[in-house]
Amino acid sequence: xxxxxxxxxxxxxxxxxxxxxxxxxxxxxxxxxxxxxxxxxxxxxxxxxxxxxxxxxxxxxxxxxxxxxxxxxxxxxxxxxxxxxxxxxxxxxxxxxxxxxxxxxxxxxxxxxxxxxxxxxxxxxxxxxxxxxxxxxxxxxxxxxxxxxxxxxxxxxxxxxxxxxxxxxxxxxxxxxxxxxxxxxxxxxxxxxxxxxxxxxxxxxxxxxxxxxxxxxxxxxxxxxxxxxxxxxxxxxxxxxxxxxxxxxxxxxxxxxxxxxxxxxxxxxxxxxxxxxxxxxxxxxxxxxxxxxxxxxxxxxxxxxxxxxxxxxxxxxxxxxxxxxxxxxxxxxxxxxxxxxxxxxxxxxxxxxxxxxxxxxxxxxxxxxxxxxxxxxxxxxxxxxxxxxxxxxxxxxxxxxxxxxxxxxxxxxxxxxxxxxxxxxxxxxxxxxxxxxxxxxxxxxxxxxxxxxxxxxxxxxxxxxxxxxxxxxxxxxxxxxxxxxxxxxxxxxxxxxxxxxxxxxxxxxxxxxxx
Numbered sequence: 001x002x003x004x005x006x007x008x009x010x011x012x013x014x015x016x017x018x019x020x021x022x023x024x025x026x027x028x029x030x031x032x033x034x035x036x037x038x039x040x041x042x043x044x045x046x047x048x049x050x051x052x053x054x055x056x057x058x059x060x061x062x063x064x065x066x067x068x069x070x071x072x073x074x075x076x077x078x079x080x081x082x083x084x085x086x087x088x089x090x091x092x093x094x095x096x097x098x099x100x101x102x103x104x105x106x107x108x109x110x111x112x113x114x115x116x117x118x119x120x121x122x123x124x125x126x127x128x129x130x131x132x133x134x135x136x137x138x139x140x141x142x143x144x145x146x147x148x149x150x151x152x153x154x155x156x157x158x159x160x161x162x163x164x165x166x167x168x169x170x171x172x173x174x175x176x177x178x179x180x181x182x183x184x185x186x187x188x189x190x191x192x193x194x195x196x197x198x199x200x201x202x203x204x205x206x207x208x209x210x211x212x213x214x215x216x217x218x219x220x221x222x223x224x225x226x227x228x229x230x231x232x233x234x235x236x237x238x239x240x241x242x243x244x245x246x247x248x249x250x251x252x253x254x255x256x257x258x259x260x261x262x263x264x265x266x267x268x269x270x271x272x273x274x275x276x277x278x279x280x281x282x283x284x285x286x287x288x289x290x291x292x293x294x295x296x297x298x299x300x301x302x303x304x305x306x307x308x309x310x311x312x313x314x315x316x317x318x319x320x321x322x323x324x325x326x327x328x329x330x331x332x333x334x335x336x337x338x339x340x341x342x343x344x345x346x347x348x349x350x351x352x353x354x355x356x357x358x359x360x361x362x363x364x365x366x367x368x369x370x371x372x373x374x375x376x377x378x379x380x381x382x383x384x385x386x387x388x389x390x391x392x393x394x395x396x397x398x399x400x401x402x403x404x405x406x407x408x409x410x411x412x413x414x415x416x417x418x419x420x421x422x423x424x425x426x427x428x429x430x431x432x433x434x435x436x437x438x439x440x441x442x443x444x445x446x447x448x449x450x451x452x453x454x455x456x457x458x459x460x461x462x463x464x465x466x467x468x469x470x471x472x473x474x475x476x477x478x479x480x481x482x483x484x485x486x487x488x489x490x491x492x493x494x495x496x497x498x499x500x501x502x503x504x505x506x507x508x509x510x511x512x513x514x515x
Contacts, residue, residue, distance in 0.1 A: 054275075074259075093106060102150055106126060111438040200233070203239065205240065214257075244300050247304060280455045282398070289403070316351060319356070320338075321435045404459050467499065
């Protein structure tokens with residue numbers, strides 16, 4: 001194995017000789033399969049462009065109709081009413097674990113800019129957090145863990161991403177296996193000794209075969225490091241359109257390591273844009289109009305709840321991205337009101353818990369779920385048997401009254417530029433207009449711009465969205481932003497993503513610009 005990033009004591013603490021041997025073994029056994037599955041994604045998209053529709057798989061009908069349940073839930077994953085998420089940055093880890101949320105998802109994915117320093121420091125921070133030795137002195141303040149803290153879950157990067165700072169046999173390592181294996185290798189025994197375990201969130205899967213690969217990877221690592229099979233628990237983000245058709249099969253493939261599914265709403269919207277990008281009849285309106293109450297989003301979340309509870313898994317609600325303002329009471333109350341309404345809908349629908357992006361939202365979300373669930377740790381007994389979602393409902397993405405407005409287009413441009421500037425500078429979670437934007441929301445922004453331009457969409461005032469209009473708006477929005485940093489590079493990247501061929505993930509070209 002070759003390490004192409006900087007080396008030193010910190011890197012050596014993470015990439016020990018035994019850890020490197022594990023990574024090498026993983027790469028040689030599974031990376032070929034990973035690449036084959038990524039190729040299947042491309043082939044499936046071409047089939048859809050050729051007229052084939054997404055549908056529930058006939059070949060897995062027996063899985064959907066037979067009797068089985070996922071693994072029993074560990075005690076510290078039973079109650080998941082409020083989960084907070086954020087990058088594996090040291091201060092964030094301490095504050096999130098102390099936030100009062102029951103779960104903290106430490107993120108190597110959409111809210112982390114994967115510089116080599118961020119990735120290595122993230123593993124160190126997790127090792128220290130698991131052992132409760134994590135502290136920080138910053139800005140004249142001291143940070144340390146409380147006596148009671150949230151249960152820790154870790155989100156590795158998706159199957160499509162490489163870790164280019166590490167190669168095996170001349171090929172870059174899978175970022176997914178790199179992140180997940182190192183956390184498991186360094187922390188499984190310690191977590192088990194403390195009455196917990198290595199728990200994960202798994203992102204951006206598009207099929208049950210990708211879930212099977214995760215299951216085999218977990219089994220392989222557990223055998224290699226000598227912990228019992230099933231020690232790992234995974235929650236899967238259902239955040240792509242293809243995965244929505246295979247929720248039951250994904251649960252089945254990971255049933256020995258499964259704890260639940262999450263409605264990853266922002267990536268799900270981006271997935272719809274990606275899959276329908278060449279369909280002039282299915283152009284989505286402004287992002288703000290694609291709420292969780294529009295029919296196709298309702299169908300997706302109700303199917304998720306019904307399927308998870310049928311199989312004994314948690315169904316987790318989506319992200320509240322609002323950032324309260326302690327200086328502006330009006331902004332603060334508006335944010336809290338939106339969060340409250342969103343969480344009331346989720347709790348009443350049957351979700352067992354939800355996500356928030358900011359510690360100041362924990363109490364609001366917790367109050368809602370406490371009121372609905374009472375003394376129950378979850379509401380898996382709410383089977384939602386009245387729900388009968390058809391394939392056509394999942395792909396009918398029309399929004400009644402939906403419009404493409406100049407304000408919406410301009411918002412997409414400035415959000416994409418500001419986020420990508422932050423990402424290139426090493427920050428993967430950026431507060432923009434009192435919303436916590438991550439890679440998923442930036443994907444929506446640039447994806448909509450490409451789709452609208454490609455399909456000659458018209459704004460609600462009748463004005464066609466052309467290349468020239470995009471460039472005019474981009475120039476005008478750019479003038480509102482402070483110069484400096486990597487702003488010019490972010491603008492060039494956005495132009496490439498909007499005016500060139502569609503790129504599956506913005507983080508692929510952006511990663512080549514990092515470090």
